[in-house]
Amino acid sequence: MVSVVQTQVDLYENETHNKSINFSDLVSEKYLTEKQEKEAQANHIVISNNVVKTEK
Template sequence: MKQIKTILGKIKHKKTAFTLIEMAVVLFIISLLMLLILPNLNNQRKKAAATQSDAMVSVVQTQVSLYENETDDNDVTYADLVSDKYLTDKQAKKAQELGIKISGTNVSK
């Protein structure tokens, strides 16, 4: 009985590190998960950028409409909206970076 305990103790004591095969399996599983997750992150990033762009078009259109209603000016520019505090400088710059155009009182991308 004592011999069995010493043998089991030695067997348990010998296994202190991971084997090369175990490490390879773990790395393989991690790489598979990365292959599944990374493309999804890129799609989500693109979707978020498109949503932001659509929201910015809506904001600019709303501010152009407010400006037109209050000033009866049918030719609105970003400079007008910023100078009369309908848009901040940051909003106007971002809208221009996104390619949002104001023609008259219509906003388009």
């Protein structure tokens, strides 16, 4: 799941030049579904400085 979210963060950043991406951006712009967002959050996946990682 980390790699899926990172890929979408990279795509979104390349297309929008946004340097502060969060899950709300990705869902509202259709880069992730709400189901994917919930799965990522359930797995403690976070986006920090456009880098996706797990946080426990």
